[in-house]
Amino acid sequence: MGSSFAVGKIDTTRKTIKCPRDHATMKEIEVGEAHIDECGTCGGRFFDQGEMFAALGMHADPSYWDRPDCLGALADAPIHCPRCDGHMLLQTVLHDKDKVEIDRCGHCNGIWLDKGEADRIMAIGKKMETAIDAELLQARADLAKLSDEDLSPPSLIARFLALFGKKK
Numbered sequence: 001m002g003s004s005f006a007v008g009k010i011d012t013t014r015k016t017i018k019c020p021r022d023h024a025t026m027k028e029i030e031v032g033e034a035h036i037d038e039c040g041t042c043g044g045r046f047f048d049q050g051e052m053f054a055a056l057g058m059h060a061d062p063s064y065w066d067r068p069d070c071l072g073a074l075a076d077a078p079i080h081c082p083r084c085d086g087h088m089l090l091q092t093v094l095h096d097k098d099k100v101e102i103d104r105c106g107h108c109n110g111i112w113l114d115k116g117e118a119d120r121i122m123a124i125g126k127k128m129e130t131a132i133d134a135e136l137l138q139a140r141a142d143l144a145k146l147s148d149e150d151l152s153p154p155s156l157i158a159r160f161l162a163l164f165g166k167k168k
């Protein structure tokens with residue numbers, strides 16, 4: 001039995017998946033820089049790891065909303081992962097009065113978003129940008145202060161940053 005060509009090799013990340021809500025076969029669509037799977041029946045979308053950023057930009061990236069200050073609750077999700085059949089978690093993402101419940105797979109890190117949830121999570125990500133920017137600025141100021149204490153005389157940059165921080 002000679003080995004045949006590798007033509008039958010399946011790329012598991014690109015195989016057709018079924019909607020975890022209504023079991024319709026999902027179709028691959030191009031969004032931004034990514035090819036994601038969308039259900040034509042319910043409008044739900046599945047994002048593989050990294051695809052939230054690639055498809056929708058930085059405000060959709062988990063680094064903007066998957067933070068302790070945005071975590072409402074975690075529970076078992078009623079659906080299984082359409083990609084790997086793994087266990088999914090229902091995560092509540094919270095910011096002020098905005099609230100989105102998303103389903104994410106603990107095995108392949110895929111994220112399931114029902115229709116409309118992508119817009120809502122991006123809105124939260126956008127609001128988090130100010131807080132994230134402020135954190136970065138604070139970290140830079142702290143760093144400047146540290147080097148300020150280590151070195152004398154006080155650096156002009158540290159004083160500039162302190163002024164800048166006050167203004168904001």
Ligand SMILES: [Zn+2]
Pocket residue numbers: 019020021022023024039040041042043044
């Ligand atoms: Zn569906």
Ligand SMILES: [Zn+2]
Pocket residue numbers: 081082083084085086105106107108109110
């Ligand atoms: Zn999965």
